[in-house]
Amino acid sequence: xxxxxxxxxxxxxxxxxxxxxxxxxxxxxxxxLTVARTDDPTLSHMTIVVDLDDxxxxxxxxxxxxxxxxxxxxAVNPRNAVERELLLLKVRHEPGQKLELLKEAExxxxxxxxxxxxxxxxxxxxxEEKLEAFIxxxxxxxxxxxxxxxxxxxxxG
Amino acid sequence: MRMKGTEIFIxxxxxxxxxxxxxxxxxAILPIYDRLYDAEIRHILMRHEQAAAHAADxxxxxxxxxxxxxxxxxxxxxxxxxxxxxxxxxxxxxVIFTGQVPSTLIGTDAFQEADVVGIxxxxxxxxxxxxxxxxxxxxxxxxxxxxRTGRPGPVLVDLPKDIQLSECEFVxxxxxxxxxxxxxxxxxxxxxxxxVVAILEAKRPVIYAGGGVxxxxxxxELQRLAEMARVPVATTLMGLGGFPTEHPLSxxxxxxxxxxxxxxxxxxxxxxxxxxVRFDDRxxxxxxxxxxxxRKIHIDIDPAEINKNVRVxxxxxxxxxxVLSVLNAELEARLREFRTxxxxxxxxxxxxxxAEWKRAYPFCYDFDERVIKPQWVIEEIARITQGEAIxxxxxxxxxxxxxxxxxFKHPRTWITSGGLxxxxxxxxxxxxxWFARPxxxxxxxxxxxxxxxxxxxxxxxxxHRIPLKIVxxxxxxxxxxxxxxxxxxxxxxxxxDLRVSPDYAKIAEAYGLRGYTVRRPEELTDLFEQELLASExxxxxxxVAAEENVYPMVPPGxxxxxxxxxxxASKRMAHSKASMG
Numbered sequence: 001x002x003x004x005x006x007x008x009x010x011x012x013x014x015x016x017x018x019x020x021x022x023x024x025x026x027x028x029x030x031x032x033l034t035v036a037r038t039d040d041p042t043l044s045h046m047t048i049v050v051d052l053d054d055x056x057x058x059x060x061x062x063x064x065x066x067x068x069x070x071x072x073x074x075a076v077n078p079r080n081a082v083e084r085e086l087l088l089l090k091v092r093h094e095p096g097q098k099l100e101l102l103k104e105a106e107x108x109x110x111x112x113x114x115x116x117x118x119x120x121x122x123x124x125x126x127x128e129e130k131l132e133a134f135i136x137x138x139x140x141x142x143x144x145x146x147x148x149x150x151x152x153x154x155x156x157g
Numbered sequence: 158m159r160m161k162g163t164e165i166f167i168x169x170x171x172x173x174x175x176x177x178x179x180x181x182x183x184x185a186i187l188p189i190y191d192r193l194y195d196a197e198i199r200h201i202l203m204r205h206e207q208a209a210a211h212a213a214d215x216x217x218x219x220x221x222x223x224x225x226x227x228x229x230x231x232x233x234x235x236x237x238x239x240x241x242x243x244x245x246x247x248x249x250x251x252v253i254f255t256g257q258v259p260s261t262l263i264g265t266d267a268f269q270e271a272d273v274v275g276i277x278x279x280x281x282x283x284x285x286x287x288x289x290x291x292x293x294x295x296x297x298x299x300x301x302x303x304x305r306t307g308r309p310g311p312v313l314v315d316l317p318k319d320i321q322l323s324e325c326e327f328v329x330x331x332x333x334x335x336x337x338x339x340x341x342x343x344x345x346x347x348x349x350x351x352x353v354v355a356i357l358e359a360k361r362p363v364i365y366a367g368g369g370v371x372x373x374x375x376x377x378e379l380q381r382l383a384e385m386a387r388v389p390v391a392t393t394l395m396g397l398g399g400f401p402t403e404h405p406l407s408x409x410x411x412x413x414x415x416x417x418x419x420x421x422x423x424x425x426x427x428x429x430x431x432x433x434v435r436f437d438d439r440x441x442x443x444x445x446x447x448x449x450x451x452r453k454i455h456i457d458i459d460p461a462e463i464n465k466n467v468r469v470x471x472x473x474x475x476x477x478x479x480v481l482s483v484l485n486a487e488l489e490a491r492l493r494e495f496r497t498x499x500x501x502x503x504x505x506x507x508x509x510x511x512a513e514w515k516r517a518y519p520f521c522y523d524f525d526e527r528v529i530k531p532q533w534v535i536e537e538i539a540r541i542t543q544g545e546a547i548x549x550x551x552x553x554x555x556x557x558x559x560x561x562x563x564x565f566k567h568p569r570t571w572i573t574s575g576g577l578x579x580x581x582x583x584x585x586x587x588x589x590x591w592f593a594r595p596x597x598x599x600x601x602x603x604x605x606x607x608x609x610x611x612x613x614x615x616x617x618x619x620x621h622r623i624p625l626k627i628v629x630x631x632x633x634x635x636x637x638x639x640x641x642x643x644x645x646x647x648x649x650x651x652x653x654d655l656r657v658s659p660d661y662a663k664i665a666e667a668y669g670l671r672g673y674t675v676r677r678p679e680e681l682t683d684l685f686e687q688e689l690l691a692s693e694x695x696x697x698x699x700x701v702a703a704e705e706n707v708y709p710m711v712p713p714g715x716x717x718x719x720x721x722x723x724x725x726a727s728k729r730m731a732h733s734k735a736s737m738g
Contacts, residue, residue: 062460
């Protein structure tokens with residue numbers, strides 16, 4: 001089962017390695033990982049997506065909490081959280097397709113952030129489903145390159 | 158006041174109450190060694206860094222204080238790793254200082270450079286690379302605080318040479334503020350109340366007590382609980398000494414080489430009270446068959462241990478001693494309402510059942526007049542020391558025999574590498590223990606295989622005239638390996654034969670120590686009576702029955718009642734009406 005774990009951690013060298021070490025030592029693959037500092041420059045916010053069952057998740061959360069560098073850790077329930085991911089998509093524009101392409105981008109509220117003679121770079125933010133749908137629609141134009149940021153999450157309320 | 162890094166180092170250690178450190182010098186830590194030269198802190202020069210870590214471990218376990226080890230960068234630090242990993246597995250409070258190449262050279266593959274914080278990250282409670290002298294005092298303060306509080310463990314501080322040499326304003330941080338570290342010491346009162354009711358309502362309760370009892374100084378409360386509620390106590394390898402072996406409620410050790418009756422009691426109990434333990438595989442055997450009929454209470458300071466291997470019904474996170482003291486008060490208050498005639502009768506029936514199991518199959522072996530049985534060596538040590546000695550061990554058969562046949566009376570008198578199982582632990586740990594408790598007889602029970610891994614530390618024994626008694630249980634094999642090969646690998650003794658070995662008594666003599674070779678049972682008693690409590694170091698190379706096995710034994714992956722009981726017990730049990738079923 002796909003899980004999203006949200007942590008606040010000390011913004012210090014080694015903190016990330018300590019955290020990812022707990023995953024790698026147990027053979028758990030990290031699906032995505034984002035880290036950046038928060039409004040408090042001494043703290044980082046981290047969102048980790050993993051595929052785990054309930055029992056394994058419970059153990060992992062406790063081990064994460066045990067780390068001195070981890071200040072808070074929770075597994076977010078998608079129903080009570082806002083989850084977003086950023087996508088950059090470089091797509092070819094053949095003559096005659098430009099208008100349709102831009103219209104479809106508009107439907108997704110994607111923005112054009114770079115224009116060249118052969119391609120556009122589109123930027124899209126949304127949850128996983130929206131991003132997946134967007135990619136499916138734009139496959140027909142010919143995707144040159146695709147980058148996803150990995151998920152960031154925050155509990156609601 | 159402006160101070161150099163090395164001066165700050167010494168001052169911080171002084172403030173932590175450190176009086177002795179175990180180490181080995183080298184280039185990157187020379188500035189600190191130069192300062193140690195005329196400091197009040199005593200430095201014990203070990204002959205290998207692994208031994209320095211084990212000595213700090215032995216010191217910490219014998220005293221309950223934080224042990225300190227130090228070494229240089231690169232190979233010095235990597236040699237420490239086995240000792241650090243052992244301390245981590247056994248939750249021993251230690252602070253380890255390593256020299257590091259100057260910060261400007263880090264990452265350049267400089268001479269004797271190793272990524273020590275990277276290497277030790279998974280085997281320390283926490284570790285630090287100090288990159289500014291201004292951070293040194295706070296880091297050392299935090300390191301000691303982390304090592305000794307909560308679930309204790311080793312903390313490593315890596316000190317680049319330039320950090321040791323540069324100066325800054327010294328400010329001692331009186332307070333430690335770690336927002337990500339909040340050990341829970343007091344148990345949830347509601348859970349404790351539930352536990353008390355469960356203990357009083359149980360018909361067949363058993364206590365399963367471990368290293369947490371020792372670490373929290375909780376042995377007195379444990380005994381009070383057992384006696385008040387009349388609950389038998391099985392201890393883990395790490396918990397030996399936490400409950401007197403000869404107490405009527407003692408079940409001795411449980412698990413793979415535990416007593417048959419402890420394993421029977423745990424398997425049949427209706428309530429398992431797990432105290433300061435981690436449901437290790439060497440204790441539980443096949444998980445599905447471990448205490449299958451029991452509700453389970455688990456008291457432990459580390460939330461990550463709760464429900465890790467076994468799901469429990471009443472978890473109580475907290476310091477064992479503090480939880481037990483509240484639990485005992487509550488128990489005492491409620492005892493009267495539960496203690497009916499029926500209650501008494503039920504407890505009596507359970508304890509009688511256990512007594513019957515104990516009679517049916519105690520730890521036993523065939524005594525032999527011609528050849529020394531290793532179990533008998535331990536019994537002789539127990540008889541002569543009356544359970545007042547501190548025992549350290551290596552890892553293997555001799556370790557299990559010592560655990561089975563010694564009569565433990567006090568906490569902190571049993572020092573062994575339990576979780577990691579690091580051979581070569583015994584001698585250096587005994588050296589460390591002596592610096593903590595020079596008032597007690599200290600006996601290192603070593604295997605001939607293990608001893609060869611750290612025997613260079615005899616030099617330290619000689620240098621300080623440490624009155625250790627080193628008893629080598631010499632069977633000219635890697636005995637536990639051989640036993641597994643005999644039972645599980647068709648007797649193919651691959652690489653476990655140590656017939657080509659040195660004369661250990663002569664090795665002792667080479668270091669200026671008294672050494673004896675003992676081959677016959679009648680020699681042993683006389684020699685032990687003369688020398689085991691002598692005020693000088695003595696090494697005994699005791700040649701024992703070579704192919705003796707440790708019994709009983711739970712085969713790996715089997716339920717703990719499926720024990721191989723050994724030939725002696727089979728004979729005994731054939732005459733007994735007790736059934737294994």
